[in-house]
Amino acid sequence: MGSLFLLLVLLLLSPSSPRGGSARRRRSARSHGPGGSSPAPSETSALFWVLISPEFKAVPPGGSVWLNCSSSCPQPEGSSLHTELRRGETLSGPRWVSYQLLDVRAWSSDVHCFVTCAGETRGATARITAYKQPRSVILEPPVLAGGEYTLRCHVTHVFPVGFLVVTLRRGGQVIYSESLKRFTSLHLANVTLTYALSVRPGDFGQPVTCHARLNLDGLVVLSSSAPMTLPVFAWSPASKALAFTSIAALVGILLVMGILCMHKYLLIQSQR
Ligand SMILES: *[C@@H]1O[C@H](CO)[C@@H](O)[C@H](O)[C@H]1NC(C)=O
Ligand SMILES: *[C@@H]1O[C@H](CO)[C@@H](O)[C@H](O)[C@H]1NC(C)=O
Secondary structure, eight states, rough: OOOOOOOOOOSHHHHHHHHSSSSOOOOOOOOOOOTTTOOOSSSSGOOOEEEEEEEEEOTTTTTEEEEEEEEOOOSEEEEEOOOOOOEEEEEEOOSSEEEEEEEEEESSSEEEEEEEETEEEEEEEEEEOOOOOOOOEEEEEEEEEEEEEEEEEEEEEEOOOOGGGEEETTTTEEEEEEEOTTOOSSOOOEEEEEEEEEEEEGTTOOOEEEEEEEEEEEEEEEEEEOEEEEOOOOHHHHHHHHHHOOOOEEEEEEEEOOOHHHHHHHHHHHOO
């Protein structure tokens, strides 16, 4: 009794891969004049700017994005892009280069673009985040048995599951909250949280809700279930005893992730 345990089922395990990617790396682009010349920026090139657009973009996992790197340099000597993401096509014009990045799966990646003008190199950084808001958050009607309500919440088609927190609330109060940060899969996931709530007299008729929160480095994505009402309990001495002896919170997390599921999702996306 009183035990808290987790049941974990992983189907279609994804290939292990490093988490996150290059989220925190930052390169500074500074010119180094040849042979220790004066550091004072006296040339006109010192005033040129480099811009990357958009600077922040969230895409569905596996999606692609175009980044436009432009500058005020009349005659750029070169421009380059530093990224761990897969490159696609490149388009260019007089003072800009547009880069396509494909198959974005790292939840956060910094992309740096550099332009060299009159011997000086300057850069700009964009951040690309891959996430997928849950398609649905569904709380099943609570089932009452043996002095406990069983609460079961399904969060479907969510990414990245490692940044998901699932919370159950009774009225406005948090009953239970679980972070799934130990799961580093790079695939869409279905998550089922099962929680056993001991019956208390005051709970009858109270609304219960389930909330899924993706917390992506400043971008917070919230989804909630429709409220369910805790059913009325017929009190008998036996059930009362049961209710108060079993203060156990029984929790289970069932996680189903799939490459298949991901492919299906991408297929649907591409048909839109
Ligand atoms: C990139 O940005 C430049 C400067 O804003 C603009 O002139 C150009 O049309 C853009 N290119 C693409 C492909 O969007
Ligand atoms: C996830 O749940 C959705 C909706 O219930 C279902 O269609 C899909 O097959 C599930 N995916 C996996 C990998 O179980």
